[in-house]
Amino acid sequence: MVCFQALAAIMVVASQSAPAPQSVFALCREASNYCREQDYVESRDTIARWQQLPKESRIVLISCLVRRLQSDEKVRLRNTEDTIIWNRLLTGELKFQGHGLIINQDLFIVGGKAAWAIGELISVNNLPMIVEGQTNKERAEIIKTIRTRIDFYIKND
Numbered sequence: 001m002v003c004f005q006a007l008a009a010i011m012v013v014a015s016q017s018a019p020a021p022q023s024v025f026a027l028c029r030e031a032s033n034y035c036r037e038q039d040y041v042e043s044r045d046t047i048a049r050w051q052q053l054p055k056e057s058r059i060v061l062i063s064c065l066v067r068r069l070q071s072d073e074k075v076r077l078r079n080t081e082d083t084i085i086w087n088r089l090l091t092g093e094l095k096f097q098g099h100g101l102i103i104n105q106d107l108f109i110v111g112g113k114a115a116w117a118i119g120e121l122i123s124v125n126n127l128p129m130i131v132e133g134q135t136n137k138e139r140a141e142i143i144k145t146i147r148t149r150i151d152f153y154i155k156n157d
Helices: 002-013 021-036 040-051 055-066 086-091 110-121 136-155
Strands: 083-085 101-103
Touching: 021 040, 021 055, 021 110, 040 055, 040 110, 055 110, 055 136, 083 086, 110 136
Parallel strands: 083 101
Antiparallel strands: none
C-alpha cells in the first residue's frame, strides 16, 4: 500500500519521469535490504548512491523507509570506526575515539537506520532521534515530526 502511495506522490511531483511500477518495487526491496545491512560502510555508501537518484526515486525510497521507523529490530552493525553514535556511546557498545562522523540516529536498530537514511535523502541532519527503548507514544510523536519534514521536502525544491 505504501509503495502505491509513493507512486501517487511521484506522479504529483513529476508525472513525466515517474519510475515504472516494477522500479517502485525494486526500490522498496532495496530499502528493505539496506535496513538489514550490517556493514556501516556499505550502508553509508548505499545512501550516497541513493542521493544521486532523481527526486522521484528518492521519494519512493523514503516512503518505503517510513514503514520501518517503528521497528526496534536489532542490526548487528560493524565497521563503525570513526563513527559517533551518541546513544551507543552512552551504553558502552561503542568506544569514543575522539573523532568521527556524528550520527544522532541509533543505527543499531532498523528504525534508526531508516531515520538516518531519510534524513540524508531530504538533507535534514536534525531529525528527531529514533533510539532503542522508546515507548510507542514517544516513537509515534517522532514519526509524526519526521513525516512533516518529508512532506515539506516533497512539496518544495
